[in-house]
Amino acid sequence: MIRDHMDDILKCTRCGRCRALCPVNEELGWESTNARGRMLLARALAEGVPPSEAMRTSFYTCLSCAMCTATCPSGAKPDEVVEAARREMVAAGMAPPYYGMVRDNILTTGNPLGERGSRTAWAPAGAKGRSDLIFFAGCLLSYREQKAAQTTFRLLSRFGAKLLEDEQCCGSPLLRLGGEPVTLEHNLKQIRQSGAKTIVTSCAGCFKTLSEAVPDVEVLHVTQFLARKIDDLGLRQLPIKVSYHDPCHLGRCMNVYEEPRTIISKICELREMATSRQDARCCGGGGGVRRGYHDMALAIAGKRLREAPADVDYIVTACPMCNANLGAAGGKVIDICELIELALEPQERVP
Amino acid sequence: MIIEELREIVGHDRVSDDPAELYCYSFDSSYIRGNADYVVRPQTAEEVSRIIKVAAAHHVPIVPRGSASGLTGGSVPVKGGIVIDMGSMNRILEVEVDNLQVLIEPGVIHRALNNELMKRGFFFPPDPGSSDMCTVGGLIANGGSGMHSVKYGTVKDYVLALEVVLPDGEIINTGCKAPKTSSGYDLTRLFVGSEGTLGIITKARLKIHPLPETKAILVATFGRIEDAGRTAVTVLSSGVVPAAMEIMDGSAIDAVQKIDPSLGLPDVEAMLLFEVDGYREAVARQVEKICEICERFGGRAVVAKNKNEEERLWAARRLVGVAITRLNPGKVRVYEAEDIGVPIKQVPFMLKKIQEIGKRHGLPLVTYGHIGDGNLHTGIAIDLKNPDEWKRVHAIKDEIYEAVLELGGTVPAEHGIGVIRGSLMSKAHGGGYEVMKAIKKAIDPDDIMNPGKMGM
Ligand SMILES: Cc1cc2nc3c(=O)[nH]c(=O)nc-3n(C[C@H](O)[C@H](O)[C@H](O)COP(=O)(O)OP(=O)(O)OC[C@H]3O[C@@H](n4cnc5c(N)ncnc54)[C@H](O)[C@@H]3O)c2cc1C
Ligand code: SF4
Ligand code: SF4
Numbered sequence: 001m002i003r004d005h006m007d008d009i010l011k012c013t014r015c016g017r018c019r020a021l022c023p024v025n026e027e028l029g030w031e032s033t034n035a036r037g038r039m040l041l042a043r044a045l046a047e048g049v050p051p052s053e054a055m056r057t058s059f060y061t062c063l064s065c066a067m068c069t070a071t072c073p074s075g076a077k078p079d080e081v082v083e084a085a086r087r088e089m090v091a092a093g094m095a096p097p098y099y100g101m102v103r104d105n106i107l108t109t110g111n112p113l114g115e116r117g118s119r120t121a122w123a124p125a126g127a128k129g130r131s132d133l134i135f136f137a138g139c140l141l142s143y144r145e146q147k148a149a150q151t152t153f154r155l156l157s158r159f160g161a162k163l164l165e166d167e168q169c170c171g172s173p174l175l176r177l178g179g180e181p182v183t184l185e186h187n188l189k190q191i192r193q194s195g196a197k198t199i200v201t202s203c204a205g206c207f208k209t210l211s212e213a214v215p216d217v218e219v220l221h222v223t224q225f226l227a228r229k230i231d232d233l234g235l236r237q238l239p240i241k242v243s244y245h246d247p248c249h250l251g252r253c254m255n256v257y258e259e260p261r262t263i264i265s266k267i268c269e270l271r272e273m274a275t276s277r278q279d280a281r282c283c284g285g286g287g288g289v290r291r292g293y294h295d296m297a298l299a300i301a302g303k304r305l306r307e308a309p310a311d312v313d314y315i316v317t318a319c320p321m322c323n324a325n326l327g328a329a330g331g332k333v334i335d336i337c338e339l340i341e342l343a344l345e346p347q348e349r350v351p
Numbered sequence: 352m353i354i355e356e357l358r359e360i361v362g363h364d365r366v367s368d369d370p371a372e373l374y375c376y377s378f379d380s381s382y383i384r385g386n387a388d389y390v391v392r393p394q395t396a397e398e399v400s401r402i403i404k405v406a407a408a409h410h411v412p413i414v415p416r417g418s419a420s421g422l423t424g425g426s427v428p429v430k431g432g433i434v435i436d437m438g439s440m441n442r443i444l445e446v447e448v449d450n451l452q453v454l455i456e457p458g459v460i461h462r463a464l465n466n467e468l469m470k471r472g473f474f475f476p477p478d479p480g481s482s483d484m485c486t487v488g489g490l491i492a493n494g495g496s497g498m499h500s501v502k503y504g505t506v507k508d509y510v511l512a513l514e515v516v517l518p519d520g521e522i523i524n525t526g527c528k529a530p531k532t533s534s535g536y537d538l539t540r541l542f543v544g545s546e547g548t549l550g551i552i553t554k555a556r557l558k559i560h561p562l563p564e565t566k567a568i569l570v571a572t573f574g575r576i577e578d579a580g581r582t583a584v585t586v587l588s589s590g591v592v593p594a595a596m597e598i599m600d601g602s603a604i605d606a607v608q609k610i611d612p613s614l615g616l617p618d619v620e621a622m623l624l625f626e627v628d629g630y631r632e633a634v635a636r637q638v639e640k641i642c643e644i645c646e647r648f649g650g651r652a653v654v655a656k657n658k659n660e661e662e663r664l665w666a667a668r669r670l671v672g673v674a675i676t677r678l679n680p681g682k683v684r685v686y687e688a689e690d691i692g693v694p695i696k697q698v699p700f701m702l703k704k705i706q707e708i709g710k711r712h713g714l715p716l717v718t719y720g721h722i723g724d725g726n727l728h729t730g731i732a733i734d735l736k737n738p739d740e741w742k743r744v745h746a747i748k749d750e751i752y753e754a755v756l757e758l759g760g761t762v763p764a765e766h767g768i769g770v771i772r773g774s775l776m777s778k779a780h781g782g783g784y785e786v787m788k789a790i791k792k793a794i795d796p797d798d799i800m801n802p803g804k805m806g807m
Contacts, residue, residue: 010735013684014380015673016420016484020460029392029439030367031375031419040375054371073610073670074684075677 018068065282086178285325301329383424417489423769457488476503494544501723580699596723692764773806
């Protein structure tokens with residue numbers, strides 16, 4: 001219930017700092033579609049004002065980029081309040097139509113994309129099984145970025161990684177939209193059966209969600225795992241320059257800033273974007289915005305791309321969602337594991 | 352239908368009468384609330400003028416609004432009407448560094464203006480704590496100032512000329528491009544600090560300043576807050592002109608630490624934060640002098656190590672007022688008695704008095720502010736749902752204001768009057784307030800411009 005969040009909502013003194021830094025404010029400009037406005041409408045909901053169309057637009061245009069929470073001087077957490085408000089919208093039957101679609105897809109196919117084919121079509125034979133180290137591929141890699149899935153898994157296989165017998169959506173898409181993670185129990189069971197001590201994922205969304213949801217198992221982002229193994233990877237220096245885009249759910253939400261940079265710097269020259277680390281602008285694709293407000297997602301991605309130094313060969317990301325959205329806006333983007341692959345001796349690469 | 356007329360002017364997607372949207376426009380950063388009937392987001396002065404004509408024809412209030420970071424209810428539509436959100440008029444129109452001036456639209460965010468100017472080696476000195484979020488239009492309308500006002504002055508010292516839309520829709524220009532003028536009544540200054548009660552600012556020509564060659568930041572700590580006060584007074588009378596001189600009491604230091612724990616500030620009763628700027632030799636000399644004076648009053652001054660530390664100190668200081676909410680779980684910072692100005696010499700006395708008043712009412716008062724201008728801020732955090740604590744807040748406010756006016760000071764020094772201080776106007780200005788009301792009547796006879804503000 002949104003009322004349970006009243007204390008957090010009231011922490012907001014409406015100073016407006018998050019309003020100024022909310023990337024959506026620049027695009028839409030209404031008070032209802034910036035972080036402070038979302039806090040106010042959550043308050044309205046909590047005070048009993050019935051959910052409305054404008055509230056739906058307000059809550060569902062949030063990127064869940066956490067810029068607001070990271071910068072609120074008062075210690076309020078607008079991104080979490082928005083998620084609670086979305087749950088209230090779902091309960092009131094006021095969620096946007098794509099919420100139902102995502103949920104139905106996950107319930108029937110185990111992924112939000114509604115893909116019915118094999119989740120592991122990309123994987124080599126014998127990839128599944130019990131191991132201390134499990135690679136959680138995630139839906140986007142499994143179905144949309146299969147080359148990246150292969151590359152990442154090949155790297156992790158060196159250290160004994162296996163896939164779950166029957167991985168399903170991590171739960172992030174539904175949680176972010178205000179729903180329940182209907183596949184969580186299934187995944188937890190799979191993880192228990194796999195004997196995993198460490199789960200590695202290369203999606204920032206899966207990483208945040210699994211870190212919060214899976215008890216007693218170490219959950220790492222692939223950049224954290226590979227940074228620990230950096231000297232065993234056999235990386236060559238490449239004569240290129242790249243920039244790095246900090247995914248919000250990896251950086252601001254989970255404080256992973258250094259490991260991707262450690263890896264990149266081992267391979268080639270890294271030039272930072274105009275904003276980076278905790279100040280990094282969102283790619284524009286998070287929080288369901290890429291699905292629900294595609295044009296705005298691309299506009300925000302375009303702004304992010306303009307923050308990269310002009311002379312870099314690639315923008316490296318560490319999240320398939322950022323990769324897809326920045327790519328769709330015309331960016332020359334590669335996943336960090338694909339950059340690693342470029343730096344391997346040819347015989348080490350995915351054929 | 353008013354909504355149809357407004358749509359005709361700005362287009363469908365720049366007007367709203369949706370209840371959820373109006374709810375968001377019913378607040379600013381104060382505790383005042385009021386419901387608008389419409390919100391409009393114009394993009395030109397002509398559109399503003401036509402909107403005002405619609406309002407005048409229907410006798411409905413007009414409420415100009417920047418970022419609503421104001422602390423007084425100034426941009427809250429307490430009498431309903433049309434809120435004009437100036438945020439879309441946010442262009443920097445001309446930067447003339449040779450003429451030391453810039454022409455802007457009012458919706459430009461303060462920080463964005465300074466980022467642009469810094470690229471060319473210049474800056475706009477009045478720098479409120481709300482630099483990240485407030486519009487320059489809102490700052491002008493509030494007659495605001497900031498951390499560097501002790502050396503560089505307040506916003507009113509920087510406005511050369513304004514374009515203003517009057518309550519009948521006429522667009523006028525005040526001032527000129529020349530650095531000074533003695534031509535007629537000073538209409539520019541009349542609109543600075545008029546809080547949207549006389550007209551809507553649609554353009555502003557502002558003086559700008561070259562960036563100093565170098566600067567240094569000093570953190571000085573004290574065991575007793577009055578000693579910090581005495582140090583500040585002595586520094587000013589010694590001939591040093593610091594670019595900034597800020598005071599924080601122990602709990603304000605705690606709040607700063609909450610924003611940026613890595614600052615590692617000591618646990619002391621008071622701290623002064625100095626900035627000196629200018630040519631290298633002069634800065635070194637002033638640093639020496641300040642250290643010497645701090646020591647004389649039992650303080651300990653340390654120069655910030657590097658640029659990064661300097662920036663982090665200022666960033667945390669700017670937002671300390673909001674961070675007071677973090678000091679006690681369940682308590683939220685409210686803005687009352689938050690902005691006072693006293694003659695410099697009375698600062699130590701006032702610091703003590705504030706502590707005493709807070710103690711007597713059983714609510715700890717966090718004190719910080721621009722001590723170099725005699726401008727102190729007090730922060731109170733309460734349980735918003737507890738009526739008794741609200742009662743005490745108002746009692747504290749009454750006593751603090753009483754004391755300030757007795758000392759010949761001002762309430763407020765930079766945050767404006769808005770709704771929360773309207774009832775003080777008569778007491779503070781006596782016959783002068785009658786003149787203000789006559790001016791208001793002459794310019795806005797139907798009282799449609801931001802009614803219910805400044806006690807009008
Ligand atoms: C954390 C914090 C720190 C602050 N620190 C300082 C400080 O150091 N110094 C200081 O001076 N103030 C400070 N303030 C308060 C200050 O009043 C505002 O931040 C700023 O001046 C208001 O700008 P705004 O754009 O938010 O205006 P709003 O709050 O929207 O409006 C302020 C007033 O201006 C009027 N107005 C706005 N735009 C126009 C226009 N174009 N034409 C005519 N009238 C207009 C409104 O009607 C209203 O009366 C602080 C506030 C906060 C929240
Ligand atoms: S930054 Fe924090 S206190 Fe300020 S408006 Fe946003 S949520 Fe509220
Ligand atoms: S999470 Fe990002 S998009 Fe959502 S309100 Fe906060 S700053 Fe805005």
